[in-house]
Amino acid sequence: MDVSGRTYPQLALDLQLCFPLYAATRAVTKRYVTLLKGTGLTYPQYLVMLVLWEADEPLTVTTLGQRLRLDSGTLTPLLKRLETAGLVRRDRDPGDERRVLVSLTEEGRAMEEQVSGVPQQLGASMGITRDEALTLRDQLTELVDHLDTAESS
């Protein structure tokens, strides 16, 4: 990138990491739209389903939020859509009426098989090796950890 003549060349550099990160996420999301077409799931909905399949037990909204780093303002309407689609149930925890337990319906559980080929298809689209993917994952995880620590200021 030519930064000659810029009064603030560091601003041009800011496009170099932050923009690719931003663009990569949107490209991945777009790819998922294609791969998930037929299930009716969006990418964030798919991530919620992954967590529920993994847990294999009812989870509260807060627990889901911790795993996905999302708050109730995002999750509540998303979960209502999954409920409307018949994939999950939302029941107040009888032991603590503040909590809502999100559990899979039979239909929701059955969808796991339907999307089981998605990760491999996405991997193929990304064109990177398993090792590269794992390295990338570690770098991104470290990034998130640092940014979470650097909150204030």
Place this chain on the structure above:
Amino acid sequence: MDVSGRTYPQLALDLQLCFPLYAATRAVTKRYVTLLKGTGLTYPQYLVMLVLWEADEPLTVTTLGQRLRLDSGTLTPLLKRLETAGLVRRDRDPGDERRVLVSLTEEGRAMEEQVSGVPQQLGASMGITRDEALTLRDQLTELVDHLDTAESS
């Protein structure tokens, strides 16, 4: 991650790269909100301003969209907000009335100085070296290129 006992362990693996990517973008965006507080800019608005500062001449909506991989559905309202804020002007190109030329106002140009410290502050929050950042950038750029190629199917 324990994937023992999973019928579809590859789905658990799908959280390993795609989720960190998704989370990293949101964490970076959040960090920018803090760093840009005082300018009134959002992160996407800041990216648009970066492109305009870099170009140093009026750009059409399409050109901006190509640089940022965004379409008019996203850019038009965003640019209207920047116009309302007094940072850019939007004028029909007299030579081709279909085009809208987006140019910086004096106020918009002046903002470059105001945010000149942002990249360094963000770099500090990310806690990675310049070399790591460049490697990460290259991997993400490659990822985007592959995903753009893999459109259909």
Place this chain on the structure above:
DNA sequence: CACAACTATATTGCGCACAACTTAATCGCG
């Protein structure tokens, strides 16, 4: 020059993200 094809931007509708706030339930301290 007419007119169909194309191009550039704008509009609409939906689903996130998230800050700020509200409501309801539970906890804990005196």
Place this chain on the structure above:
DNA sequence: CGCGATTAAGTTGTGCGCAATATAGTTGTG
């Protein structure tokens, strides 16, 4: 027990992203 503090989820409002569509301007071809 009583009541303020805390916790969990939901609500509201704003700003993206993007697909689908609409509208207006331009171009190329006969």
